[in-house]
Amino acid sequence: MTIVMKFGGTSVGSAERIRAVGDRVRERKDRRPVVVVSALSGITDLLIRGAHAALARDEAADAALQEVRERHDGVLRALVPEGPARDRLLVHLDEEINELRTLYTGVRYLGELTPRSLDAISGMGERLSFEIVAEALQAQGVPACAFDARQVLITDEGFGRALPLMEQSRERVERLLKPLIDQGRVPIVPGFIGATQDGITTTLGRGGSDWSAAILGALLPADEIQIWTDVDGIMTVDPRAVPGARVIPEVAFEEAAELAYFGAKVLHPATIKPAIEKGIPVFILNSLNPTAPGTRIAGRVPEGVAGEPRAIAFKKGITVVLISQPRMLMAHGFVARVFEVFDRHRTPVDLIATSEVSVSLTIDDAARLPAIQADLGNLGEVRVLSQMAIVSVVGRGFIRQPGLAGRIFQTLQDVNVVMISFGASDVNVSFVVSAADAEKAVRLLHREFFEGAQQPAERSARA
Ligand code: ASP
Ligand code: MG
Numbered sequence: 066m067t068i069v070m071k072f073g074g075t076s077v078g079s080a081e082r083i084r085a086v087g088d089r090v091r092e093r094k095d096r097r098p099v100v101v102v103s104a105l106s107g108i109t110d111l112l113i114r115g116a117h118a119a120l121a122r123d124e125a126a127d128a129a130l131q132e133v134r135e136r137h138d139g140v141l142r143a144l145v146p147e148g149p150a151r152d153r154l155l156v157h158l159d160e161e162i163n164e165l166r167t168l169y170t171g172v173r174y175l176g177e178l179t180p181r182s183l184d185a186i187s188g189m190g191e192r193l194s195f196e197i198v199a200e201a202l203q204a205q206g207v208p209a210c211a212f213d214a215r216q217v218l219i220t221d222e223g224f225g226r227a228l229p230l231m232e233q234s235r236e237r238v239e240r241l242l243k244p245l246i247d248q249g250r251v252p253i254v255p256g257f258i259g260a261t262q263d264g265i266t267t268t269l270g271r272g273g274s275d276w277s278a279a280i281l282g283a284l285l286p287a288d289e290i291q292i293w294t295d296v297d298g299i300m301t302v303d304p305r306a307v308p309g310a311r312v313i314p315e316v317a318f319e320e321a322a323e324l325a326y327f328g329a330k331v332l333h334p335a336t337i338k339p340a341i342e343k344g345i346p347v348f349i350l351n352s353l354n355p356t357a358p359g360t361r362i363a364g365r366v367p368e369g370v371a372g373e374p375r376a377i378a379f380k381k382g383i384t385v386v387l388i389s390q391p392r393m394l395m396a397h398g399f400v401a402r403v404f405e406v407f408d409r410h411r412t413p414v415d416l417i418a419t420s421e422v423s424v425s426l427t428i429d430d431a432a433r434l435p436a437i438q439a440d441l442g443n444l445g446e447v448r449v450l451s452q453m454a455i456v457s458v459v460g461r462g463f464i465r466q467p468g469l470a471g472r473i474f475q476t477l478q479d480v481n482v483v484m485i486s487f488g489a490s491d492v493n494v495s496f497v498v499s500a501a502d503a504e505k506a507v508r509l510l511h512r513e514f515f516e517g518a519q520q521p522a523e524r525s526a527r528a
């Protein structure tokens with residue numbers, strides 16, 4: 066057995082936080098962990114800002130360089146006692162900073178920042194963090210060893226958002242990573258970065274460390290993947306909107322994907338797909354509150370809890386576009402022509418509702434709205450409602466419950482609902498309300514479905 070434990074930027078953001086990582090890993094030593102780490106919080110942004118500054122021949126590039134050095138220097142001196150290990154790390158830090166300086170200089174002279182150079186630069190945060198974490202954990206008595214992901218995570222050449230080459234990577238994991246685990250070592254692996262077959266550094270895209278963890282987890286394969294972050298898990302609703310929000314103990318992958326659209330930004334579900342496809346459960350855990358049970362994301366809704374809503378989500382800044390055309394009655398091709406306009410303007414449509422003579426739909430990105438409106442004007446009468454919000458009740462299987470629609474409408478009787486999508490998805494029911502009413506609608510629904518006598522979220526915890 067083996068598990069993958071991934072620690073995000075805030076979980077490795079300071080010496081104190083890295084010590085806590087050591088505690089979490091030591092507690093799980095018997096489960097043969099592989100540890101994936103992000104860059105120290107804020108470092109990736111800083112590296113990228115520095116690159117753009119270098120491109121603009123701005124002094125801020127040197128300041129970025131200096132700040133990157135100081136952050137890591139401070140953390141490593143706090144964690145690694147004086148001696149050969151610390152000296153080696155300090156030399157390594159110097160080397161990496163020099164390489165970064167060379168990269169910035171190249172960008173400045175060439176006046177060009179290619180995706181390939183940007184990957185070399187933005188991946189520097191993980192290249193620094195994993196070595197420090199490995200040494201720090203050793204100082205805490207964990208048999209940790211630094212293991213560069215670029216040895217095993219082989220990707221294509223899609224710099225900036227490279228795709229893993231699973232077969233090549235699998236062979237490397239078998240040959241290079243597994244023997245270490247078998248020897249009782251705890252490999253500390255940088256997230257986010259990989260390498261092409263020719264050894265050129267690539268990155269998996271922003272926030273890519275979760276993906277690294279899932280890829281390695283799928284290749285090993287691990288029995289479990291733990292994503293250690295700074296929240297207690299995926300919540301039933303945004304806690305800033307509803308004080309009664311609680312952690313969802315268990316969600317299906319599709320539900321997590323649905324929630325991510327609404328900005329429940331704990332993780333991007335697409336990144337854990339490699340694990341879900343292999344049936345490996347993924348846990349979201351809080352490194353600041355390690356005894357909290359967290360959220361388990363699995364491929365299927367657990368037995369006995371399907372048919373209950375899992376969360377309420379909402380998103381503001383939505384625009385509703387209504388097109389009506391009395392002659393549409395019985396006409397064919399109308400909806401297709403409407404969609405063709407949105408397609409031409411590369412604007413995704415989220416919800417749609419149609420009647421015999423009209424179509425309403427929502428868009429998230431209104432940048433091209435004036436042009437869209439002009440084109441739609443040729444098809445019928447157009448009305449636009451801005452400052453709207455989509456509210457969704459998410460939960461696989463519950464949609465088919467008898468009486469559900471009535472219960473929702475009853476709950477929202479004092480809210481003006483502009484659009485409803487019901488039946489298109491097995492995972493959510495969505496409504497459009499004005500943005501000013503969004504919190505109210507969300508609070509009412511949350512009270513109805515999550516704060517009542519039955520409290521489905523807690524019931525499923527015991528399932
Ligand atoms: N450090 C990278 C980023 O900030 C990757 C990650 O943290 O997942 O995007
Ligand atoms: Mg990060």
